Amino acid sequence: MKEFALLLLFVLARISISTSISISMSLGENQSLFNKWDIVNNGTVVKTCDESQCSLVGVYNSENATSLELALNKLVSVDKNAFGQLTSLLYLSLSYNKLESLDPNQFQNQTNLLELYIKSNHLTSLDPTLFDPLVTLAVLDLSNNQLANLDPTLFVNLTSLRNLSLANNDLDSLDPLLFKSLAKLKHLDLSFNMITSLDHQIFKNQLNLAYLKLSFNQLTDLNWQLFTSLKKLTLLSVAYNKLRDLDKRVFRGLHKLEHLFLYNNQLEELNEELFVNLNHLKTLDLSSNQLKSLGPRLFWKLRKLEKLSLSSNQLKRVEPITFSGLDNLESLLLFDNDDLDLSNINQKWLRNLDSN
Numbered sequence: 001m002k003e004f005a006l007l008l009l010f011v012l013a014r015i016s017i018s019t020s021i022s023i024s025m026s027l028g029e030n031q032s033l034f035n036k037w038d039i040v041n042n043g044t045v046v047k048t049c050d051e052s053q054c055s056l057v058g059v060y061n062s063e064n065a066t067s068l069e070l071a072l073n074k075l076v077s078v079d080k081n082a083f084g085q086l087t088s089l090l091y092l093s094l095s096y097n098k099l100e101s102l103d104p105n106q107f108q109n110q111t112n113l114l115e116l117y118i119k120s121n122h123l124t125s126l127d128p129t130l131f132d133p134l135v136t137l138a139v140l141d142l143s144n145n146q147l148a149n150l151d152p153t154l155f156v157n158l159t160s161l162r163n164l165s166l167a168n169n170d171l172d173s174l175d176p177l178l179f180k181s182l183a184k185l186k187h188l189d190l191s192f193n194m195i196t197s198l199d200h201q202i203f204k205n206q207l208n209l210a211y212l213k214l215s216f217n218q219l220t221d222l223n224w225q226l227f228t229s230l231k232k233l234t235l236l237s238v239a240y241n242k243l244r245d246l247d248k249r250v251f252r253g254l255h256k257l258e259h260l261f262l263y264n265n266q267l268e269e270l271n272e273e274l275f276v277n278l279n280h281l282k283t284l285d286l287s288s289n290q291l292k293s294l295g296p297r298l299f300w301k302l303r304k305l306e307k308l309s310l311s312s313n314q315l316k317r318v319e320p321i322t323f324s325g326l327d328n329l330e331s332l333l334l335f336d337n338d339d340l341d342l343s344n345i346n347q348k349w350l351r352n353l354d355s356n
Contacts, residue, residue, distance in 0.1 A: 204229050
């Protein structure tokens with residue numbers, strides 16, 4: 001059976017599907033909400049440097065500047081008054097430097113800031129008041145740092161935030177109140193951390209969340225109420241965790257979900273009611289688990305399903321009724337189930353599927 005490749009483009013998210021469906025949710029500077037420019041030509045950036053590192057002293061004669069790109073400057077420190085004159089700033093990037101800390105008053109005058117990128121530094125902690133002045137901030141990228149703990153009040157004033165990336169840090173737990181103020185949040189990336197569990201109320205106020213990435217963590221269980229409030233969620237990735245079982249109610253409220261990624265876990269069995277309310281689901285990846293059998297009615301409500309991967313499991317037999325009703329299915333991956341017997345599946349149906 002041929003493998004498939006599918007590329008679905010979203011405004012701020014990209015999903016790529018191949019033999020095992022993977023996801024990339026970059027909130028990078030190249031996806032800025034507006035066109036930016038380098039203000040170095042319009043003002044003066046003062047920094048002190050030696051051969052391997054620099055310290056930012058300040059940016060001057062640029063009071064009306066709206067964009068400042070300081071990525072890849074080998075910065076190890078930024079003076080607390082460095083941005084003092086930049087009261088009109090809308091975009092700021094400090095990414096790909098060597099920053100280990102930021103002064104609590106670093107962004108005191110950036111009350112109009114819309115996008116802030118501090119990814120790929122060496123930050124280990126953040127002062128709880130650091131982002132308090134940024135009441136208009138829409139995008140915040142803190143990925144690829146070394147953050148281990150976040151104060152529950154860190155984002156309390158970011159009521160306009162829409163995109164937040166905390167990916168690739170050292171987080172092993174999150175306070176239940178951490179995202180309480182982020183009611184407008186649409187994209188949240190918590191992947192590539194060490195999170196072992198999530199409080200069932202942590203996403204309680206994220207009524208507008210559309211994309212949630214929890215992949216590459218250490219989750220062993222998902223509370224059945226964890227996603228209850230996420231009525232607008234269209235993409236959920238919990239791939240590469242340590243899930244052994246899923247409560248049949250865990251996806252119950254996700255009526256708009258279109259893409260669900262559960263690959264590379266330790267799932268051995270799935271309740272037949274697990275996907276019963278996912279009427280809009282188009283992509284389902286269950287590959288690289290330990291599934292030995294599939295309930296005959298497991299997929300019976302997934303009428304809009306287009307892509308289904310069950311590869312790299314331990315399936316031995318599939319009942320003929322298992323895939324009945326999946327009239328929109330374009331790709332079905334079953335390879336690397338060494339002992340799987342498909343002799344009882346309608347071969348004409350399989351040939352039609354393979355020709356799509």
